[in-house]
Amino acid sequence: PARKLLVLPGDGIGPEVMREVGRVITWLEKNRGLTFEVTEDLVGGASLAEYGVPIRNEVIEKAREADAVLFGSVGDPRWSHVGFDKRPEVAILKLRQELELFANLRPAKVFDALVDASTLKPDVVRGLDIMIVRETVGGIYFGNPRGIETLADGSRRGVNTEVYTTSEIERVARVAFEMARKRSNHVCSVEKCNVMESGLLWKEVVTDLHAREFSDVTLSHMLADNCAMQLVRNPRQFDVIVTGNLFGDILSDLASMLTGSLGMLPSATLGAVQANGKSPALYEPIHGSAPDIAGQGIANPIAQILSFAMLLRYSFDLQEDAQMVEEAVSRVLESGLRTADIMSEGMARVGTSVMGEAIVRE
Amino acid sequence: PARKLLVLPGDGIGPEVMREVGRVITWLEKNRGLTFEVTEDLVGGASLAEYGVPIRNEVIEKAREADAVLFGSVGDPRWSHVGFDKRPEVAILKLRQELELFANLRPAKVFDALVDASTLKPDVVRGLDIMIVRETVGGIYFGNPRGIETLADGSRRGVNTEVYTTSEIERVARVAFEMARKRSNHVCSVEKCNVMESGLLWKEVVTDLHAREFSDVTLSHMLADNCAMQLVRNPRQFDVIVTGNLFGDILSDLASMLTGSLGMLPSATLGAVQANGKSPALYEPIHGSAPDIAGQGIANPIAQILSFAMLLRYSFDLQEDAQMVEEAVSRVLESGLRTADIMSEGMARVGTSVMGEAIVRE
Ligand SMILES: CC(C)[C@H](C(=O)O)[C@@H](O)C(=O)O
Ligand SMILES: CC(C)[C@H](C(=O)O)[C@@H](O)C(=O)O
Numbered sequence: 223p224a225r226k227l228l229v230l231p232g233d234g235i236g237p238e239v240m241r242e243v244g245r246v247i248t249w250l251e252k253n254r255g256l257t258f259e260v261t262e263d264l265v266g267g268a269s270l271a272e273y274g275v276p277i278r279n280e281v282i283e284k285a286r287e288a289d290a291v292l293f294g295s296v297g298d299p300r301w302s303h304v305g306f307d308k309r310p311e312v313a314i315l316k317l318r319q320e321l322e323l324f325a326n327l328r329p330a331k332v333f334d335a336l337v338d339a340s341t342l343k344p345d346v347v348r349g350l351d352i353m354i355v356r357e358t359v360g361g362i363y364f365g366n367p368r369g370i371e372t373l374a375d376g377s378r379r380g381v382n383t384e385v386y387t388t389s390e391i392e393r394v395a396r397v398a399f400e401m402a403r404k405r406s407n408h409v410c411s412v413e414k415c416n417v418m419e420s421g422l423l424w425k426e427v428v429t430d431l432h433a434r435e436f437s438d439v440t441l442s443h444m445l446a447d448n449c450a451m452q453l454v455r456n457p458r459q460f461d462v463i464v465t466g467n468l469f470g471d472i473l474s475d476l477a478s479m480l481t482g483s484l485g486m487l488p489s490a491t492l493g494a495v496q497a498n499g500k501s502p503a504l505y506e507p508i509h510g511s512a513p514d515i516a517g518q519g520i521a522n523p524i525a526q527i528l529s530f531a532m533l534l535r536y537s538f539d540l541q542e543d544a545q546m547v548e549e550a551v552s553r554v555l556e557s558g559l560r561t562a563d564i565m566s567e568g569m570a571r572v573g574t575s576v577m578g579e580a581i582v583r584e
Numbered sequence: 585p586a587r588k589l590l591v592l593p594g595d596g597i598g599p600e601v602m603r604e605v606g607r608v609i610t611w612l613e614k615n616r617g618l619t620f621e622v623t624e625d626l627v628g629g630a631s632l633a634e635y636g637v638p639i640r641n642e643v644i645e646k647a648r649e650a651d652a653v654l655f656g657s658v659g660d661p662r663w664s665h666v667g668f669d670k671r672p673e674v675a676i677l678k679l680r681q682e683l684e685l686f687a688n689l690r691p692a693k694v695f696d697a698l699v700d701a702s703t704l705k706p707d708v709v710r711g712l713d714i715m716i717v718r719e720t721v722g723g724i725y726f727g728n729p730r731g732i733e734t735l736a737d738g739s740r741r742g743v744n745t746e747v748y749t750t751s752e753i754e755r756v757a758r759v760a761f762e763m764a765r766k767r768s769n770h771v772c773s774v775e776k777c778n779v780m781e782s783g784l785l786w787k788e789v790v791t792d793l794h795a796r797e798f799s800d801v802t803l804s805h806m807l808a809d810n811c812a813m814q815l816v817r818n819p820r821q822f823d824v825i826v827t828g829n830l831f832g833d834i835l836s837d838l839a840s841m842l843t844g845s846l847g848m849l850p851s852a853t854l855g856a857v858q859a860n861g862k863s864p865a866l867y868e869p870i871h872g873s874a875p876d877i878a879g880q881g882i883a884n885p886i887a888q889i890l891s892f893a894m895l896l897r898y899s900f901d902l903q904e905d906a907q908m909v910e911e912a913v914s915r916v917l918e919s920g921l922r923t924a925d926i927m928s929e930g931m932a933r934v935g936t937s938v939m940g941e942a943i944v945r946e
Binding site: 297306309311315341342343346362363365368369370373377378379380381382383384385386387388389414416417418419420421422423424427446447448450451453454455456468469471472473475476478479480484 | 659668671673677703704705708724725727730731732735739740741742743744745746747748749750751776778779780781782783784785786789808809810812813815816817818830831833834835837838840841842846
């Protein structure tokens with residue numbers, strides 16, 4: 223049976239990097255006998271322009287019925303004044319919440335060929351390979367009460383609530399421990415338990431789960447402020463980091479920037495089994511919509527292509543095909559092709575589609 | 585009249601680095617005709633050991649009556665199991681809240697002599713000079729409701745609340761704008777307004793205040809995740825950063841680690857005018873209590889000494905004396921003396937007290 227993919231390119235450079243994934247899909251269908259049933263739709267600013275909402279319920283239902291969702295990126299300065307409930311970002315937040323996509327896996331990996339792209343010294347980041355497991359349907363992103371109220375004296379008060387329950391913490395920690403078993407067997411759990419009770423509960427639940435089910439994995443705990451420092455001081459001390467929604471947002475972006483090549487990094491968000499029996503999953507590059515370079519044909523399509531490789535691996539267990547795509551990327555880099563964001567002396571600078579074609583050729 | 589100082593060395597390396605400030609005070613009294621009335625007391629684990637609480641009310645009252653508080657650091661793994669309300673950290677949190685110490689000024693500055701101490705490439709951090717203004721009595725650190733509750737099914741739920749009001753945001757933003765006027769005239773305000781209403785209010789209030797009173801200063805806005813990335817990618821784009829309590833905690837630690845020499849960085853926390861007419865202020869190094877090296881005589885006393893220089897400058901307007909201390913530190917570094925944390929090839933490695941003595945001699 224055909225594998226059902228929902229493709230949501232989104233805003234900015236989303237559509238142009240997604241086009242290059244299209245070439246990879248066509249190649250796999252022709253040469254590897256795979257069949258995909260691809261549906262495409264609008265999200266973010268693109269959907270606001272057409273339908274007046276950042277994502278239609280219809281699109282959420284399509285996502286629910288799909289085997290996997292390939293997401294581009296959302297965010298567009300032209301839509302920054304539409305009001306809190308209509309901003310482009312609502313598209314990804316709603317998808318996460320409605321499909322219960324709770325475990326966002328964000329690798330920060332330094333490619334040998336690109337070790338000089340980092341602002342950190344090569345000795346500090348060579349071989350870096352961290353996996354951040356970020357909780358994505360709880361915490362302060364979704365807790366109630368929330369909102370802005372006007373007080374009697376005319377001044378205002380903004381409120382958000384951080385909430386975590388035992389089961390929310392357990393399920394994401396479980397993903398992290400299982401991930402660690404396939405990697406270097408170490409998990410570092412990050413919170414602010416010295417200031418926040420929700421962090422204290424986080425720490426206790428992770429500690430209990432570890433003792434009960436994962437005592438073969440080593441576990442450490444770190445405060446979020448210290449973790450930010452340690453990522454700069456000595457990032458290679460980490461294997462898997464597990465943390466909440468807000469800390470994960472900041473720390474995973476920090477970690478990915480250590481590599482100096484954001485345009486290379488994919489991510490996957492895994493969900494709970496749904497009523498229809500499907501385990502939804504969403505794949506997207508770590509980089510954003512980059513409106514400043516959109517439409518110029520210079521964006522790096524590799525993160526989007528590697529997100530598709532993650533999709534092959536995690537959603538369809540197509541290990542061999544995923545590896546083919548990943549190796550093609552490595553070989554193209556070794557051959558010296560570079561998009562502008564990862565350009566360095568002596569390399570050949572190319573645009574989005576030449577990079578995409580070269581990967582397909584390999 | 586004598587200037588009233590309350591000295592709170594705290595835990596770990598706190599007492600040993602504070603001892604070196606004592607030498608500086610003695611020197612200033614002898615050679616510069618200044619008189620200080622110094623009272624010392626216990627906080628953190630040291631206070632827990634003696635009195636069973638992280639800080640006594642009596643100490644808070646002494647702080648209220650002092651002209652300035654010089655703080656060491658708190659935190660001790662031996663007291664990590666005493667329960668949430670008794671942990672050593674409560675000492676600094678209570679001082680901030682009771683004295684309304686709302687604006688924490690945290691410089692991240694790269695000393696020319698130490699540019700190689702950073703894990704970042706010298707070209708990226710040379711000349712770096714950022715001032716982070718962090719709000720310290722509001723936000724998720726102090727908001728209610730908070731706590732951990734047990735649900736009917738035996739599972740648990742941890743809650744914390746982020747709250748910011750117009751006036752809380754305005755007063756800290758005002759400090760940031762005034763600071764920028766004395767520096768490079770740029771403020772970057774950081775929040776997560778795409779996800780949190782409290783961040784949206786933050787952005788609006790800062791924008792309004794800027795339009796009303798500080799339109800001569802340039803203002804930009806940045807999301808917290810992007811700020812973490814930009815601090816790694818190109819930290820010199822920043823002058824003054826203003827942000828809330830939690831983001832400030834993480835981003836200021838990140839920024840200070842960019843310098844590679846945490847043992848060098850002081851901070852000041854300025855408070856609102858109190859009922860007794862005093863404007864309290866607290867000065868402390870950015871580094872923590874470093875229990876792993878405590879008692880060995882190898883800690884770097886410079887951050888504590890420079891915190892005292894900030895105290896001379898901000899609380900007593902003793903510009904000349906502050907500068908004397910700061911210049912003595914620079915000259916000692918130029919002469920090649922280094923504590924272990926900032927040691928590099930060809931330099932002379934010294935302990936805490938030799939470093940302290942050398943600074944006094946200069
Ligand atoms: C677009 C935005 C809502 C989102 C987030 O904050 O989670 C993004 O920054 C991310 O990390 O995926
Ligand atoms: C000790 C702790 C409560 C404190 C904080 O989180 O504010 C510390 O990390 C700081 O930054 O001063």
